[in-house]
Amino acid sequence: MLDYKLLEALAAIVDQGGFERGAQQLNLTQSAVSQRIKLLEARLGQPVVVRTPRLLPTPLGQRLLNHAQQVRLLEHDLLDRIPALGEGTQRLRLAINADSLATWWAPTIGDFCHRRGVLLDLVVDDQEVALRRMRDGEVAGCICATARPVQGARARALGRMRYRVAASPGFAERYFVEGVSTQALARAPAILYGPDDRLQQRYLDSQGFKEPFPHHLCPSSEGVLHMVLAGIGYALIPECQAQAAFERGELVDLDPSRPLDVPLYWHFWRHGGELLDALTVHLFSASDDWLLPMETSASAGA
Amino acid sequence: MLDYKLLEALAAIVDQGGFERGAQQLNLTQSAVSQRIKLLEARLGQPVVVRTPRLLPTPLGQRLLNHAQQVRLLEHDLLDRIPALGEGTQRLRLAINADSLATWWAPTIGDFCHRRGVLLDLVVDDQEVALRRMRDGEVAGCICATARPVQGARARALGRMRYRVAASPGFAERYFVEGVSTQALARAPAILYGPDDRLQQRYLDSQGFKEPFPHHLCPSSEGVLHMVLAGIGYALIPECQAQAAFERGELVDLDPSRPLDVPLYWHFWRHGGELLDALTVHLFSASDDWLLPMETSASAGA
Structure with a gap:
């Protein structure tokens, strides 16, 4: 050995x-x-x-x-049964998408970390990088929008995150007083998470809008929310992140009849040990409060 | 040409x-x-x-x-005087530290973006990367804790961001019921932004604490806040970010007599044109509401 x-x-x-x-x-x-x-x-x-x-x-x-981490996860199973062998604290390295980290992740996982003495090493990546990290064995699990697991891993559908087209009342008044239209979308600055923000693209596609549009770039989930609140632009914001601001009238939903849903999947090592399996069970019991159930067709991919 | x-x-x-x-x-x-x-x-x-x-x-x-961006900034000055030449929308690429983006940046800058038709390309980096981007001419300005400007740039002291040692009431009860002590710090999981989180180190140094301590890693400013709110660990949180949660009793200040202050500096190209100069003036007039004034000794570095 x-x-x-x-x-x-x-x-x-x-x-x-x-x-x-x-x-x-x-x-x-x-x-x-x-x-x-x-x-x-x-x-x-x-x-x-x-x-x-x-x-x-x-x-x-x-x-x-990576190998040492895998061995430690396996040891953790052993220590659970023979507690005298170790101290029972365990590090778990996971890749999480930014919007999950800004919303449902912490409230969902808090109790589990405490109960099991888990310390988390989180990395925040777009989903291609996150899946590459899974493939390289660099993280033991990841949350992203891709249904297909990498080799040696499983993927399970967690639920759908719902996005709303949000703007400050002043911004809506300035650009969208006659509702969402091609003219308005061509003039109103959007706030994108990055240059290839697929969600914004999906929204514009759904509007049949194909022209260039002014946009800010802000690679932070909460940064985007703050910029929208400050009237700098409009953006697609997770409903659960914007809800309080909608209720307080600090944000308005520009297109209430057309929310966008993004499926989220939990990817995890197939032989990651009991702790990772327990986390999987915990995630599925706790994320229901925050995510919508999968649509029948979408969950087949898991 | x-x-x-x-x-x-x-x-x-x-x-x-x-x-x-x-x-x-x-x-x-x-x-x-x-x-x-x-x-x-x-x-x-x-x-x-x-x-x-x-x-x-x-x-x-x-x-x-980078060169094209510099030329555009100079053109923007020209267009201001001869508006018929162009449409007057201007992109500005800036590096911002995560805690500024999560707090004072958007409310401070919103009005300026609208008034001047500026579109922002923000990047979020630790300060070494941000200063490298300044040096390479990749960003026109940056906000970080370093006083010394890179060549071709100026740096001006914006003010101090104050940090508080924050935890949920339940977490404080569990680990810090007898206050902050060596025993408590050795047991209570901290939440760090990254493995070389200098602020946490400064705090532990101020306590004369030099031992290993359990910690989670979470490379997101709001992610850290959410994890603290969820009782997963304690962390140094910007006062202006935690204030509302302190007032609602969702967070407690573990060490009220010992806040940590981090000076923030605005770095900008020396010949960045009128728009960048106007942004500089704007930042100094507007950030006062969020940042504390520099201490006399600290502001000399600018």
Whole structure:
């Protein structure tokens, strides 16, 4: 078997961002940790970390870390049955789409983290990057709009996130006083999450609108909401994120009869161990309050 | 002089994420736009964009785009005086720190965008990346905690953002019932923005705490807030972001006598034209409502 002491040293220095703090985490001297990394690199004949500009794993180091994480998840199952073996705290690295993180994720997961002593390493990515991370084994699970699992993983439909076309009352008055029209869409600045914002494109397609339109770019879910509240543009906002502002009259729905729904899927390692399976069960029992049920045709993909 | 028709074609396809939509933006056929890009690449002897997995500028293409943006800013000054020359809409690419985007940025800038017909391309980065983007000319301005301007730019102190050590009442009850102590900090999960979260480190240093501590990672300003609200951990949260939750009793301040202040600086191109200068004036008149004045010693760096 591999020498897990060496992998543990690697995980600690990467986790803590340095040799000194990594050594503290392991209750070792810095020189002992350096020795282990040197030994690991000597055995492999390649570096496992780069030191500058800041400490980061090399691609090889990352593969070792992924393996170590998988082993830890399996160990966690064992520790559940033999608690005396370990302290029972477990890190779980997951990729989450920005709108989920800004809305239903934290309230849904809070209780689970506390109950199971889980520490989360979240990464926020667009879905292509998130699926690549799944494929590379870099994350143990991800939430995205793609139904098809990567190899070695499963995907389950969580539900639909509903989006509303939202604007401040002043902005609506200025640009959309006669409702949503081709003229209005050609003039009113939209706020997009990124240059290839598919949701905005889907909305414009649904309107038969194919012309260029002015737009701001803001790669932050809450940043978009704040910009809409400030009257800078209109945007597609998750209904559950905008609801309170709709009720307070701070936002208006420009197109109430035409919400857009995005299906969300939970992808997770097939052999990720009991903790990941328990998280899966928990997500499905708790996300109902926030997401709409899948339509029959859409859920078939899962 | 350079053939700006070619640069304009490059900017349009990158801006719109494809040749077809780029051509629409310019009211040209797709084949005319392809011709221009081919001509540009033939003259340079190098590609300016990569097509897969999605259309992105090469480093050379990016340098051309930066130059085109600078020229446009200068043109904008001209157009202000000779409005018949153009339509007067102007894109401004800026790097903003996540906490500013989640709090004071949008309310402060909204009116300016509308009045001046400005469209924003925002990027969210940690400050090292933001300053690199300034240095590379990729953004016209940035907001970060570093006082020292990069070459060709100026930096001005905007004010201090105040952070509070926040937790949900339930979390505070569970871990901090006897206040902030070494024991409590060693047990209570913190929520960090990233592995080298300097603010958390500064807070722990101020407590004389040097041991490892459990932590979640969440690279989203509002994600951190939501996780704190959900009782998953404690975190340093901008006071202006947490204020409403403090007042509603959804969050408590774990260490009211010890807020942490982070100075914020506005970096902008020295010869960025009248629009950028006007934005600078606007930012200084409007950010007062959200940021505390600089302390005398800290403002000297600007």
